Amino acid sequence: MGIEDDVNCDYDKRLRIDTPTFSDGRLTYKTSTLSSTWYDHVNNAIGYSVKFRIKVIDSGTYKCQEFYIDDKTYVCSIYLKSNSISVDAVFIAEATQSYSVDLTDGYHIVEINIIGTSLSVKIDGVERITGTLNAASGGEGSQYLEFGDKSSTAGYGGEVYWDYIKYKVT
Numbered sequence: 001m002g003i004e005d006d007v008n009c010d011y012d013k014r015l016r017i018d019t020p021t022f023s024d025g026r027l028t029y030k031t032s033t034l035s036s037t038w039y040d041h042v043n044n045a046i047g048y049s050v051k052f053r054i055k056v057i058d059s060g061t062y063k064c065q066e067f068y069i070d071d072k073t074y075v076c077s078i079y080l081k082s083n084s085i086s087v088d089a090v091f092i093a094e095a096t097q098s099y100s101v102d103l104t105d106g107y108h109i110v111e112i113n114i115i116g117t118s119l120s121v122k123i124d125g126v127e128r129i130t131g132t133l134n135a136a137s138g139g140e141g142s143q144y145l146e147f148g149d150k151s152s153t154a155g156y157g158g159e160v161y162w163d164y165i166k167y168k169v170t
Contacts, residue, residue: 018159019149021060044073044133047115047170050145054110056082056103057159064158068146069112074133076119077150078112080160085110085123092119092131099128107163115170 048071056064059082068077079086086098101108101123111122114133121129147165149157 015162016159017065017148017162018057019065019157021058021155021157043169044071044114044116047113048167049111049113049170050165050167051109051111052147052165053107053163054080054103055107055161055163056080057161058082058104059158060155062153062155064156065147065149065160067110067112068144068150069114070137070144071114072137072143074114074117075135075137076112076114076133078110078121082158085121085129087119087121087129087131091133091135093134094131097121097129097131099123101128107161113170 050067050069052067058064059080063079063081063086066077066079069075074091076091077088079088080103082104083102084098084100085103086096089096099121109122109124111125113120113122117133119129119131119133120127145165145167147162148160151157
């Protein structure tokens with residue numbers, strides 16, 4: 001596993017998360033109501049968006065890393081892979097939604113917009129995934145964002161450069 005956060009990037013720095021693709025290790029960064037104030041005013045009824053800029057270097061067969069959101073009402077996870085971005089049917093009323101895109105060819109901007117139960121995922125400014133959230137928050141009793149490799153299962157893992165992550169209330 002490697003973390004590299006001191007490399008110059010278009011927006012000053014990047015965070016490198018690199019985990020093995022065999023059944024060993026997991027590495028995520030998490031912020032929650034227990035550790036910071038990122039969550040102020042984040043509410044699915046009002047709506048919010050999260051935007052991040054990434055480059056995938058390599059990926060396990062199932063997924064490389066993910067961006068997970070729990071707003072204390074619904075949970076959602078955006079799966080990142082070398083050649084696609086997807087939202088599993090576990091999180092939405094529809095079947096798994098996926099968009100094929102080469103995430104290794106350069107940095108890409110992913111924007112997640114949530115209003116009520118409506119989910120929209122834009123890639124480089126174009127809406128590519130939509131869905132209806134239906135996975136109720138059942139977790140830790142707090143709102144949180146988590147990104148990185150959330151699994152130590154074989155076929156998960158890989159390397160991603162995270163340039164920035166932003167959120168805002170809509």
